[in-house]
Amino acid sequence: MQVVNSTGAHNISNGAPKIPMKKSSSHSSILNVKKSLFNYSFGNDRNTKLISIDGGDSDESFFVADLGSIEGQINYWNKQMPGITPYYAVKCNQDRKVLALMASMGIGFDCASRNEIQMVISLGVHPERIVYANPCKPISHLKYAHSVGVRKFTFDNYEELLKVKKYLPNGQAIIRVLTDDSKSLCPFGTKFGVHPKLAPKLLDQAKELGIDMLGVSFHVGSGCKDVRSYDDAILRARKIFDYASSIGYKMSFLDIGGGFPGHPQEGTSLPEISQVVFCAIQNYFPKGIQIIAEPGRFLVSQSMTLFSNVTSKRKVESIDGTRPASDVDFMYYLTDGVYGCFNNTVFDHYTPRPIAFRQNDEYISDPSQLVVSPCSIWGPTCDSIDVITKKALLPELFVGDWIMFHHMGAYTVAAASTFQSQPVSRIVYTNSLSGQIPKTDNLENWPSVQSFERDLMN
CATH class of the missing domain: 2.40.37.10 (Lyase, Ornithine Decarboxylase; Chain A, domain 1)
Structure with missing residues (x-):
């Protein structure tokens, strides 16, 4: 046939x-x-x-x-999402030339492990441009984050706060709240995110432990088919900000997560998401807070x-x-x-x-x-x-x-x-845009599985 x-x-x-x-x-x-x-x-x-x-x-x-495609996508992000700093999700594609290009363009990084932090730090990225966005972290990875000056971290449970209190004592906590990700192709709510009704209790526990609360994060899932999910998630974040303020916290950080489409066939577009996000921010948040996102596939898929x-x-x-x-x-x-x-x-x-x-x-x-x-x-x-x-x-x-x-x-x-x-x-x-290929072949500090295993044994 x-x-x-x-x-x-x-x-x-x-x-x-x-x-x-x-x-x-x-x-x-x-x-x-x-x-x-x-x-x-x-x-x-x-x-x-x-x-x-x-x-x-x-x-x-x-x-x-x-690499020119990545440059173009970062420029396009900055045009469509002004004021929302992209923190690239390293897990999506950790190729060192990709990371080096992004580092040179001044964006932040969402790291989920000790090795990912080491990769980014080895490129000369300041630890303030890194958020340790894994709600459940091994103690050895927390120790490493503390040793290199990474402070921002996400959490969604009390046990994580106990670990951070001991092993990342100067950490800045970002509570990850559960969202409605039922309209997404890849939902994450079954694994991560504290229910909004339980968030006040977790904030009370953070207060008792003396944890520095920085802000709120969420993730509506990858391949989200309904952009209204962002409005609902930002409203949930607003309510958690309000409760935190009532117990003496002054939070100033909002992370709207990742899952942004890598190409138009994925159902929604960045302009559609941007319209909903900025409308929700205008409705629910005052000026003066730092807003980031964690795009991965959006930057590198194409x-x-x-x-x-x-x-x-x-x-x-x-x-x-x-x-x-x-x-x-x-x-x-x-x-x-x-x-x-x-x-x-x-x-x-x-x-x-x-x-x-x-x-x-x-x-x-x-x-x-x-x-x-x-x-x-x-x-x-x-x-x-x-x-x-x-x-x-x-x-x-x-x-x-x-x-x-x-x-x-x-x-x-x-x-x-x-x-x-x-x-x-x-x-x-x-590189179809600038012609520049980062030189990364001689990175002495580039991590490997072997070096990580050796460090753990010492």
């Missing part, structure tokens, strides 16, 4: 905010370059070059990371495109005239899968949209003009759960051809494993 593909969804700029671009300065790459290929992959409005996959024998998957090689192919045959239940013509096997960077299909509700990039050693300039067939796409491991997508429409491909996937910058490399000794896809960098 074959149909003609009529979509034009192969251009990454179709789903990106229209941000004015300036011409990039020239910069070298570790691989060959071909300008026309970059224009196809990242949009014709960006005057730079794509790292080409010509001229090499490697069939390992790789990313092209456009910045990375994954290229994966077809290592094997199976033609699905009919048996006795009966079409198989899978209802596909071909099965393709790639060099990355759900145990690797496609873990986002399992943990983050990512829907892969494969695009044929190279067919029979020829680059495909316009996939919409090709005849396509239904197919399934699989990862490289021996586990049958390693399926990237059970049904897609692609032109017939062959061993050695390449498929690309856009919007792969969020929750991919950060959670990838090396199961079955498969390598994690490498990253090649470019």
Whole structure:
């Protein structure tokens, strides 16, 4: 069965905010370059070059990371959310060049572990630009935060206050309140957040312990489908501010959390969220408080495109005239899968949209003009759960051809494993906005699992 593909969804700029671009300065790459290929992959409005996959024998998957996309998203955030400081959620993508770029642009960082704090501190970021936004922290991580001067932390239970009192005595507490995240694709309320009716008791306990209360945080969940959730959450925060004031606290900090959309297909847009957020702030809060947010996928999702090689192919045959239940013509096997960077299909509700990039050693300039067939796409491991997508429409491909996937910058490399000794896809960098690639190769203090384990033993 074959149909003609009529979509034009192969251009990454179709789903990106229209941000004015300036011409990039020239910069070298570790691989060959071909300008026309970059224009196809990242949009014709960006005057730079794509790292080409010509001229090499490697069939390992790789990313092209456009740091200019991140620069553009930060600028777009500042335009749409003026006065709300972004504290990037490091867990989303902890690539050191990504973090270095963000550090150079002066934003803050939401860290959830000792290693994440160490990564950011090693880039020269002042600890005041870090919030330790994990409500439940190991003692060893609290000790480290104290040792490097990180003070701001979130909590949602009494036991956490007891730990902080002992191991982070100069900490500035931010109470995380439960919100209505039922309209979100990835809700977090089942794990974190104190119920608003129980928050006064927790604040009383903080007062008794002599804890410095800084403010309130919340998270409406990732992939929120109803922007009114922000209004409700900010109102809940207002009520907690009022109670805190009644017992002698003067809180001055509001963290409106993360979950902002990485691309328009996720249901809501930043302008829609901004309108509700600023209306709620105007209604419920006076001037003079510091407001931050914890964007992750919004800043990095669009910045990375994954290229994966077809290592094997199976033609699905009919048996006795009966079409198989899978209802596909071909099965393709790639060099990355759900145990690797496609873990986002399992943990983050990512829907892969494969695009044929190279067919029979020829680059495909316009996939919409090709005849396509239904197919399934699989990862490289021996586990049958390693399926990237059970049904897609692609032109017939062959061993050695390449498929690309856009919007792969969020929750991919950060959670990838090396199961079955498969390598994690490498990253090649470019910058479509300023042309600048941070130099981070010689960071002496960059943390590793080994160094962390060694520190714990000492």
